[in-house]
Amino acid sequence: NAGVTQTPKFRILKIGQSMTLQCTQDMNHNYMYWYRQDPGMGLKLIYYSVGAGITDKGEVPNGYNVSRSTTEDFPLRLELAAPSQTSVYFCASTSGRPQHFGDGTRLSIL
Amino acid sequence: KNEVEQSPQNLTAQEGEFITINCSYSVGISALHWLQQHPGGGIVSLFMLSSGKKKHGRLIATINIQEKHSSLHITASHPRDSAVYICAVISGNQFYFGTGTSLTVIP
Numbered sequence: 104n105a106g107v108t109q110t111p112k113f114r115i116l117k118i119g120q121s122m123t124l125q126c127t128q129d130m131n132h133n134y135m136y137w138y139r140q141d142p143g144m145g146l147k148l149i150y151y152s153v154g155a156g157i158t159d160k161g162e163v164p165n166g167y168n169v170s171r172s173t174t175e176d177f178p179l180r181l182e183l184a185a186p187s188q189t190s191v192y193f194c195a196s197t198s199g200r201p202q203h204f205g206d207g208t209r210l211s212i213l
Numbered sequence: 214k215n216e217v218e219q220s221p222q223n224l225t226a227q228e229g230e231f232i233t234i235n236c237s238y239s240v241g242i243s244a245l246h247w248l249q250q251h252p253g254g255g256i257v258s259l260f261m262l263s264s265g266k267k268k269h270g271r272l273i274a275t276i277n278i279q280e281k282h283s284s285l286h287i288t289a290s291h292p293r294d295s296a297v298y299i300c301a302v303i304s305g306n307q308f309y310f311g312t313g314t315s316l317t318v319i320p
Contacts, residue, residue: 145310162307193256201246201258
């Protein structure tokens with residue numbers, strides 16, 4: 104099993120550009136999450152999904168959008184990249200037991 | 214104000230020492246997670262608990278719901294335990310994370 108796969112691992116964007124961070128899990132988990140981790144700060148929840156077709160905002164959703172058209176995929180979209188979105192992004196999934204995390208996407212906005 | 218507070222922020226121990234990391238939270242929770250983040254950045258879930266105590270190998274996690282407090286213990290610490298340990302709580306459909314405890318175990 105691959106578990107939770109995030110792509111890309113690294114990306115540099117210019118201010119105002121858009122991009123999609125991909126997250127795929129092969130464990131048939133209903134729950135999926137996007138977090139960001141800023142240096143010296145704890146993880147913060149951006150968006151989450153409790154199943155295909157259902158998404159909801161977390162603690163810091165501004166500047167991001169998500170969709171959940173399938174159980175496996177939970178992409179995170181940045182429409183107008185801003186320097187404040189420079190962070191490491193983690194995707195996670197669970198079936199209600201401990202979460203499985205992806206390896207993270209390190210995103211820099213310059 | 215952080216919903217989850219961890220202590221200490223940094224901890225250095227000699228190999229073999231018994232280690233305790235503490236987590237206090239201020240919200241009502243349905244469960245609490247202990248996570249381990251390796252120096253390379255990968256995150257692994259160690260425990261999810263909502264009451265009592267869980268043990269896995271040299272790791273023990275306890276929670277006191279009334280006192281809103283959890284502890285993570287590492288017995289016979291080893292350099293490979295060096296990592297950041299993160300406490301997270303589930304409150305409703307929200308997750309709140311502590312800023313982590315950076316542990317370094319010296320041989």
